[in-house]
């Protein structure tokens with residue numbers, strides 16, 4: 001064997017899995033198609049559930065998170081000209097924390113480098129041979145073909161990755177929904193004012209304003225799926241944000257240099273077969289949630305906790321029973337979370353051809369979440385996320 005576990009993908013799922021297996025004395029090699037600079041700069045998620053924060057603390061990845069993470073006490077929603085604040089502290093002090101996904105990735109890569117563990121950048125996995133029992137990963141680096149023989153392969157390579165297609169078609173059972181809009185996300189060197197912060201349904205489409213640090217704000221606009229991120233000047237972007245986000249007193253969004261722009265289509269996807277022999281999937285490789293629930297990264301961490309335990313049992317004790325239970329247990333958290341993320345999308349976006357009647361119905365959902373005791377509890381618990389399942 002070249003290594004015990006070959007991990008495809010150095011996103012949060014692959015890197016965290018490598019970290020947990022290392023803590024359990026299991027060697028891994030991570031293969032990542034992008035460069036180190038690219039993955040460190042990739043701005044994506046940033047809202048962490050308590051289970052994710054606790055996991056990063058448990059595996060000593062939280063030194064910077066403890067300093068820079070911003071806990072949330074509440075979440076602000078707005079629609080139909082008014083703003084509403086929903087308390088966000090759950091049982092036992094459970095709460096959400098803002099800390100950028102790019103920082104988690106950078107923290108994990110730095111620790112892996114410090115520990116001298118293999119992480120091969122700019123290497124693309126092209127195939128996995130020998131499944132179900134004797135996997136060999138094929139990858140190319142600098143135009144040269146390589147192989148990696150392993151006892152187990154973890155496909156943590158995202159929605160477009162190579163691993164999932166090695167689960168036989170007949171067993172995969174995939175379900176997908178594409179929404180007719182996208183999110184245009186920007187990161188700006190600007191203070192995120194509490195006055196305009198929040199998650200909004202507006203007559204011009206959804207808008208979100210959040211903070212990623214004292215002087216960094218993350219903002220989103222609902223756009224068409226084909227929207228080109230370079231089709232608006234920075235001033236036009238800020239003007240549009242003001243139109244959607246300014247509050248009833250006319251307070252506008254704080255402006256500053258825009259340092260990142262990206263468009264993400266909204267889609268939901270679940271693959272119900274998470275392992276095949278000695279290959280298992282985790283994170284976006286087996287599910288995608290629309291970003292409106294801020295759940296993708298947290299789901300990935302929940303999968304990794306379960307999968308790491310199953311791999312440890314298999315490789316240390318030759319016990320495959322946890323791996324056999326992995327799919328069902330992970331899916332017991334994946335499906336409700338996908339459902340919640342879709343509900344958030346359906347409540348806040350304007351759909352093509354939407355009527356006033358449809359908008360009034362969305363307001364009823366939002367009223368229920370803001371004012372009804374049961375609705376508010378459901379909203380809070382859904383945002384805080386289901387506890388990570390355990391075997």
Ligand SMILES: Cc1cc2nc3c(=O)[nH]c(=O)nc-3n(C[C@H](O)[C@H](O)[C@H](O)COP(=O)(O)OP(=O)(O)OC[C@H]3O[C@@H](n4cnc5c(N)ncnc54)[C@H](O)[C@@H]3O)c2cc1C
Nearest residue numbers: 009011012013033044045125157158161283284294296297
């Ligand atoms: C464009 C985009 C924007 C997003 N924005 C938000 C957001 O604003 N808010 C939010 O809450 N969530 C967001 N998400 C969701 C969240 O970021 C993901 O759920 C999270 O990244 C999942 O982590 P992962 O490790 O499973 O997958 P990823 O982070 O996608 O990591 C997979 C890794 O595998 C590598 N890879 C793929 N194929 C191969 C191959 N063949 N060989 C080697 N390596 C390979 C990729 O380069 C990548 O580094 C976004 C996701 C995307 C794709």
